[in-house]
Amino acid sequence: MKAGPSSSLGTPCLRRLARLSAYIEREVPSPARESIRRHMAHCADCRVVLRTLKKTIALCRQAPKIDPPQAVSKRVLAVLRRELARCRPPAP
């Protein structure tokens, strides 16, 4: 298949691509895995999809952590404390 910036993949490619996440995570059993590997060896478009999908997964995993601003943690904790106080047993 001709590689280009945008392409409609053929049916055999799409069938294999449906298992690409499983292939990346090594969850495809051996005969099917070999079949995908052989296809990748001669299909430039599918190799690009494989590489870009792996990179997408890596970028998602590296997405920056969003910590709560201190003011948010304090506000929510204050609400929680009011709720806890309502449920606390009365002092003897």
Next chain:
Amino acid sequence: MDDADRSLVERIKAGDVAAFERLFSRHHQRIYRFAARMCRHAQDAEDVLQDTFLAAFRHLKTFRGKARFSTWLYTIAANSCRRTRRGSGAVAPAKESEPDGGAFPVDDWTRRPDALFLRKETRRAIQDAVAELPKDLRLVLVFRDMEGLSAEEVSRIVGASVPAVKSRLHRARLFVRNRLSRRFQESRR
């Protein structure tokens, strides 16, 4: 369940409600992070954080300790996200998330300089793509690829089978991948 969580839960069930503050301090960051990724709106994320811990406290008696405490909290948070304005959004046409959904960009942007992937615009492009995912796909991608949960844990949280979770995850990844491909193509023009 983690021993520290187990001990805190037992203390709270026995009447030491102040121990709940320890549970809050141990888990509130991950719940906020999840909510911020799901809702992409600071006020919604704060609402989800508050709703999740209030609901967890009120329903702690129903927590049996079979799953990790964090998994139980994530389940409550996921339900809370569904009630927010943005958390419930499903703006992406489902067709685009399908592997057979028409044109597949095959530009190999992985060969671009590493600096591109560290840029704010790239991080923004990922956030945009995730936000455009239909809710059921977004939940699975955020839990699995961003929060690092196992497929089994995600399956318990979203109430779907493990194969269904994996199928949704694949569709979500392809959707994000296609969006990134288009963004990188545009940036090169």
